Amino acid sequence: DIQMTQSPFALSGFIGDRVTITCRASQTIGDSLSWYKQKPGHPPELLIYGASTLKSGVPSRFSGRGSGTEFILTIDSLQPDDVATYFCQQGLRAPRTFGQGTKVELK
């Protein structure tokens, strides 16, 4: 299985801060990487696919980059609605695998 490792496990920032989350794959996955946002009691919600393509309707303060084994999710100006847990997921090989999640909070 391809292991997905996120860092940090949790982070906090002030409104307006830029925050970044890193996701590393145990083997190269090209650009087959997606990012999801999940709030408690809700399903994951797609933000980005293909490592850098923003899903229609997702605020432009979210961006993704990377390829191969290292990927980064950036929130350019942290907003209250961004408080959630963020997951990466590889879609190159079965079984599909997810990172363990990064919890984002406000200071």
Next chain:
Amino acid sequence: HLQESGPGLLKPSEILSLTCTVSGGSMTSFYWSWVRQSAEKGLEWIGRIGDDGNTVFNPSLRSRVAMSLDTSRMQFSLSMFPLVAADTAVYFCAREVGPVIPPAHFDLWGQGIAVSVAS
């Protein structure tokens, strides 16, 4: 829109049967997946079924799961047997787009159904 249905409380060694009802679109040209989430294992992909009925399962669960598709009823289903306590989780159905162009991703998720396995 996806909606899971099924029992929420089961005993070890029983069978879990969940159904996902698809509304507002077609079932063709997509893969239909089940993903579960627990505090212990996080998000875990169980497997998927294509619109041709072909299935791919997570090797860790392959011996205990089955999936089926009924396009006339716009539903797909998951069966898991025999259940163990570690199967306690929230189960989501999800639609996978891809897998090459665009790169595979889950663009639509059900709300999830909590399943507890306890004696």
